[in-house]
Amino acid sequence: MAHTFYSDSHQRRLWRVFPDVFQYRGLLFDLVWKDLRVRYRNAMMGLLWAVLQPLLLTLVLTFVFTYIIPLRISETGDGRVLDRAPFFLCGLIPWQFFSASLGVATTSLLANRDLVKKVYFPRELIPIAAELNCLVNFVIGFALLLIVRVALGGALGAALLWTPFIFLIQFVLQVGLGLLLSCAEVHFRDTHYIVEIALVFAFYMTPVIYHLDAVSSRLGSTSFLFRLYLANPVAGLVAAYREAIFYNQSPDLGLLLWPALTAAVLLVFGGAVFRRHAPVLADYI
Helix, strand or coil, X not given: CCCCCCCHHHHCCHHHHHHHHHXXXXXXXXXXXXXXXXXXXXXXXXXXXXXXXXXXXXXXXXXXXXXXXXXXXXXXXXXXXXXXXXXXXXXXXXXXXXXXXXXXXXXXXXXXXXXXXXXXXXXXXXXXXXXXXXXXXXHHHHHHHHHHHXXXXXXXXXXXXXXXXXXXXXXXXHHHHHHHHHHHHHHCCCHHHHHHXXXXXXXXXXXXXXXXXXXXXHHCCCCHHXXXXXXXXXXXXXXXXXXXXXXXXXXXXXXXXXXXXXXXXXXXXXXXXXHHHHHHXXXXX
């Protein structure tokens, strides 16, 4: 009976990533399901925490930016108070998906070191499973966002159809970064600390709790600083989510072009780096 064992040449082939992941899709599902059970096994409210976390944070932000530091969320006026909760959720839900995914993907190989050392399978499955695990919370949070938007009197228009495309760009971006950072963490154990600090900085450099127009009006839409701000691909993605869901407008394609290009480059580059080091990951872990 033929068995597949470790193969250095096979592991280094970039073009084999998608066929290998598809071939081992059953293991991918098992890894996602295992992580979900471990995460919520001893939690009394289980997946309900995926709803409570963004909801409670939204309530705090709504109170602060309504009564303490009034935030203008509309170019034609201050907007209704009831608009503030969905406004913040439009930024918080995709941002939490991005930050949580990078956090768990970065440390995923080390967290599964026993599996990496003992069993043959495409190592990409581990960081990808970590990303998919966070996808569950994103889906729940996104459903919450739509419910809150409608419940508070908002309207959902045809622009909502843009969200799957925006999500696809975001997910590809996260997978590329996850592959790159998880491999870096194996060789440089300070990587996850750097990621944590970078995410704190990136939170304020992304229009999560404010709108993008506020940045362009202060810096100037054609200024170097504003272009530097938009070099953060997540900024364009969050702004696009808000345009499609909150403002019921088709997102500016200029906001999506750079994130899409960045996502494609990072997926190829991250996959190439990961495949190059995959044969020796067990030695460094």
